Amino acid sequence: MYKILLREDLVPGIHLFQVAAPAVAKKAQPGQFVVVRIDEKGERVPLTIADWDEGGGSVTIVFMEVGTTTARLALLEAGEAIADFVGPLGLPAHIDKFGTVVCVAGGVGAAPIAPIARALRRAGNKIISILGARSKDLLFWEDKLRNVSDQLIVTTDDGTYGRKGVVTEPLKELLESGEKVDRVIAIGPAIMMKFCSLTTALFGVKTIVSLNPIMVDGTGMCGCCRVSVGGETKFACVDGPDFDGHQVDWDLLFARQRIYLDEEKCSFEQWQSSIHPEVKAYGKAKS
Ligand code: FES
Numbered sequence: 001m002y003k004i005l006l007r008e009d010l011v012p013g014i015h016l017f018q019v020a021a022p023a024v025a026k027k028a029q030p031g032q033f034v035v036v037r038i039d040e041k042g043e044r045v046p047l048t049i050a051d052w053d054e055g056g057g058s059v060t061i062v063f064m065e066v067g068t069t070t071a072r073l074a075l076l077e078a079g080e081a082i083a084d085f086v087g088p089l090g091l092p093a094h095i096d097k098f099g100t101v102v103c104v105a106g107g108v109g110a111a112p113i114a115p116i117a118r119a120l121r122r123a124g125n126k127i128i129s130i131l132g133a134r135s136k137d138l139l140f141w142e143d144k145l146r147n148v149s150d151q152l153i154v155t156t157d158d159g160t161y162g163r164k165g166v167v168t169e170p171l172k173e174l175l176e177s178g179e180k181v182d183r184v185i186a187i188g189p190a191i192m193m194k195f196c197s198l199t200t201a202l203f204g205v206k207t208i209v210s211l212n213p214i215m216v217d218g219t220g221m222c223g224c225c226r227v228s229v230g231g232e233t234k235f236a237c238v239d240g241p242d243f244d245g246h247q248v249d250w251d252l253l254f255a256r257q258r259i260y261l262d263e264e265k266c267s268f269e270q271w272q273s274s275i276h277p278e279v280k281a282y283g284k285a286k287s
Helices: 022-027 068-073 107-122 142-147 168-176 190-201 250-257 261-274 277-286
Strands: 002-011 014-020 033-037 045-053 058-064 084-089 100-106 126-133 151-156 183-187 207-210 226-229 232-235 242-244
Touching: 014 107, 022 045, 022 058, 022 084, 033 058, 045 068, 045 084, 045 107, 058 068, 058 107, 068 261, 100 107, 100 168, 100 190, 107 126, 107 142, 107 183, 126 142, 126 168, 142 151, 151 168, 168 190, 183 190, 190 207, 190 250, 226 242, 226 250
Parallel strands: 100 126, 100 183, 126 151, 183 207
Antiparallel strands: 002 014, 014 058, 033 045, 033 084, 045 058, 207 242, 226 232
16 A cells, blocks of 8 residues: 655645655656556556655655546545555656757646656756646646746736736747747647647647556556557557657547546546535535
8 A cells, every 4th residue: 555645735626645655756757657546446547756755755646636536536635545556657758958948837737847847957958837727726836847947937828827828829939039949848738738739840849748648557558548649559658658749649639538538427426426425525625
């Protein structure tokens, strides 16, 4: 069992757990993920590693409540434990001295991009980060990203904080400004990563995205996380999760992400109706 050492509610519906997992902490690298199972009958869910402490033997995950498993996970408190915490999985992010790197994070994408930006900066890159959310109350880790960036631009869709609009607007302006951008890394909702890639394609700037298809085993055995990149079939769990955004078949990714929407909705409704009203109210109050 893997004990939750710390729990933090970052914004409504997005939570941070620091989990005791010394073997994972020892090997974790930016861009990798873990597969978590709450109990022995639980669904396996992939969650990106947001940070780790090798000396302290802990791994930090940040997750958003999107279905039954993540809603159940959100009910756990520090001191409780998770049955399985497997990782680190996936290929680490490519860290090198590229020059100027623009890191674009949307919503919960702020968590996985922070250790990547940190590693890229340590490697001698200039980091310009763009952090976007729908609204001020959904923004988190602004300070963390500022600390690992030479420049930070914050956007909110509704204009309640930072500049009003979506992340692709400052990204396009940066590329138009003549600033020499050597690489863009975009992590967030698939639609955001698609539009970042379309924007940078106009300027021929290499763009890396972190794909988030449905996963089961996380080790390349089940084929569930199949994506198409440059016309070739890839498994996001072992060939990724990072891929060239200009080569991704986005329509296939969107279609595959929606495959189990009905089952997921049904599962969530069944779980909601099965839990005690007090637990339901408690979960609502926390998120
Ligand atoms: S999750 Fe099974 S092959 Fe990737």
